[in-house]
Amino acid sequence: MTSDLWWPWLCGLGLTLGLEALLRPAVARFWRRPLATHLVHLGTWSLVYALFVLVLQRPWFAMAFIAALLLVVVQSSNTKWQTLREPFIYQDFEYFLDAIRHPRLYVPFFGIGLALGAITAGALAIGGFLLLEPSLLTGDRPVHAFIALLVSLPLAALLIMLGLRRLPSCILVPQQDLHRLGLFSALWAYGRLASQPLAAPTGDAFPPAQPTRRAQQDLPHVVAVQSESFFDPRDWCPALEHGVLAEYDEMVLEAVAHGPLRVPAWGANTVRTEAAFLTGLDQVALGIHRFNPYHPLTRQGVPSLASRLRGLGYRTVCVHPYPAGFYARDRVMPRLGFDDFIDIRAFDETERCGQYVGDVAVADKVGKLLTDQDNRPLFVFAITMENHGPLDLDPLDPGPPEAWFTPGVTIPSGECGELLNYLAHLRNADRMTRRLRQALRDAPREGLLCWYGDHVPIMPRAYHRFGLPDGSTTYTLWSTWQRQGAASDHAPLYANQLGQRLWQAVLEGRPGAQDQEVTTSHHQEQA
Known part of the structure; x- marks a missing residue:
């Protein structure tokens, strides 16, 4: 040289x-x-x-x-x-x-x-x-x-x-x-x-349904919502006004299951949680692909919650108010068993709330799907965007700090602006839970709603003041047949276990429903 x-x-x-x-x-x-x-x-x-x-x-x-x-x-x-x-x-x-x-x-x-x-x-x-x-x-x-x-x-x-x-x-x-x-x-x-391909799963996270006399018309509609940056901040910051999630609290009281969700992401990398929920694959099974699981899934498919539900006769739809090509979802979702993908093109500018399409608009879109004249049961997987950062650049006016904190707590507005913006959008997520539950109640079928957060939000100034959360979000599994005060499951889950828990709830259905069907069938045979 x-x-x-x-x-x-x-x-x-x-x-x-x-x-x-x-x-x-x-x-x-x-x-x-x-x-x-x-x-x-x-x-x-x-x-x-x-x-x-x-x-x-x-x-x-x-x-x-x-x-x-x-x-x-x-x-x-x-x-x-x-x-x-x-x-x-x-x-x-x-x-x-x-x-x-x-x-x-x-x-x-x-x-x-x-x-x-x-x-x-x-x-x-x-x-x-x-x-x-x-x-x-x-x-x-x-x-x-x-x-x-x-x-x-x-x-x-x-x-x-x-x-x-x-x-x-x-x-x-x-x-x-x-x-x-x-x-x-x-x-x-x-x-x-x-560069190595995703290893073939050693087991089936969503085992095929056993033969049953349960007819397709008795299967519930299923709505799963991956809520952007959703977690319950009251556990992290007790000074927050308790009513910020009033509708969500009502849903929890009627829940089939509710508890902490351990997610493989912090602040971003939504698809890590998303892929875990849809495929049931844990970090060990994904290997190096845990960091971007959709990269190999553009080339190879794996058994998923959507494909299993489609096998039961469900129409499967993914709703995401952002360009479908982001994270190659337009190629991944069909491989995971989705019939349709509704992206940003189905929404207009009037449906924005802050920087992105609002959660209420997504709820309305899901509600319209539930009213479609289709004899098949419906599975909708909604991926929201409203509470995506950067929160400190959000144009939404969250109101004065005292509206979000318990009396006597003084928070300078300039110090926690990102937290106030987050809470304002969180309230819209709360409203979304009410609209979805009402839409499922109004549907001709029974309904299941699975709600969870993909990761905690990015709020460095708020974390500097109040400390870091533990990184877990929450999940809630609600049904139209569960009543307030009924016993529910509070077990903590990993993200890959939540989709399996939802699959189990679909197969179990309404308690006593299958027994009633078997009894009815038995009487018909005797007649």
């Missing part, structure tokens, strides 16, 4: 180690990591450096460009850790494209000022290097430099392959894997694992 290439390469190598040290949670010092991680780091830097120099023809520019990209990854990881309690992983690279397609969902969490500053600094740096650094083609020995770069490519690839073969196994706890392996090795390790 010529001196024109050597010094930028050496400075860049040191810079990558320095930038890696900025990660939070911190990675282990490089001299305390396994030798294999050094081979991967050295090989990755050398490979990327050689490729960039071949394209840009300016070694110092290439070094600075790569360092800037690495700084974006480091800053993204630190931001993700602060908001979602998880560092940057290989699966997050595709979110950079999503940030371009759906900037409101991502850029505010990175920081609008920081994003604009990074773009401006990058543009100035590109212009400066192009003007000030001469191209290798204008140097004394461009052919020698070109040959050195070509030779370095297979050598760098060899270092990477040797290192990857000897890397310690990942435990799939991102912060621990990042600490042990360092950034480059952790990204490579997760990337290699992600």
Whole structure:
């Protein structure tokens, strides 16, 4: 490698180690990591450096460009850790494209000022290097430099392959894997694992229904709602006004089952909870795909709650007031057994509440589906959006703080604006529970309503004041035949167990109903 290439390469190598040290949670010092991680780091830097120099023809520019990209990854990881309690992983690279397609969902969490500053600094740096650094083609020995770069490519690839073969196994706890392996090795390790297909389930989370005399016309309508960022904040902050979830409390009193729900997501990553509910697969079964379960499900299907219900004769519909292509749901949902997908195109601007389509509008859409002239039982899976962040940019006026807290509690409005916005949208989720229950009562069939939260919301200032919640949400299973005060199940569940519990409730039906059908059939046979 010529001196024109050597010094930028050496400075860049040191810079990558320095930038890696900025990660939070911190990675282990490089001299305390396994030798294999050094081979991967050295090989990755050398490979990327050689490729960039071949394209840009300016070694110092290439070094600075790569360092800037690495700084974006480091800053993204630190931001993700602060908001979602998880560092940057290989699966997050595709979110950079999503940030371009759906900037409101991502850029505010990175920081609008920081994003604009990074773009401006990058543009100035590109212009400066192009003007000030001469191209290798204008140097004394461009052919020698070109040959050195070509030779370095297979050598760098060899270092990477040797290192990857000897890397310690990942435990799939991102912060621990990042600490042990360092950034480059952790990204490579997760990337290699992600290329593997989803392992076939070893069991059936939704065992087929046993032969029964129960007719299809006696199956209940089923509505499942994944409520955006829903949890009961009164358990976390007792100072909140108790009536914020009055309708929800009434539903809980009539519930078949209600309790804490342990979800595989914090603040975001909705599809982790969503996939667990629909497929019944736990974290072990998903393996590396626990971090983005819909990625493999675009190519392969698995038994799901929707497909099993469709096997019983249900019409299956997914309702999500956002573009169907987000998270590739337009490809995943048909593979999971949904007949129809109703997305943002079925709603209009008047149905927005704040930044997104309101929960009440989604409830009305589900209510219309329940009135369709269709003899089949209906399963609707609704994924709401109203309470999605960024909450501090929400245009909704939540009213004064004293309206949301018990008397005597003083909360400066500027300190917990995100919490007040969250509570205002939470009240609409509360109204949604009332509308859905009424729609199911008015339907000609019996009805089941499954309600749960996908994860806790992102509210860093509120958490700084009141402390962090434990990360659990709540689930409620309600039916048209359960009466207030009747015994209900309060067992805590994991997200993958909730869909199984709903499947069980569908098969069990109304207590005594099947006995009545059997008795009636027996009398008919005697006659």
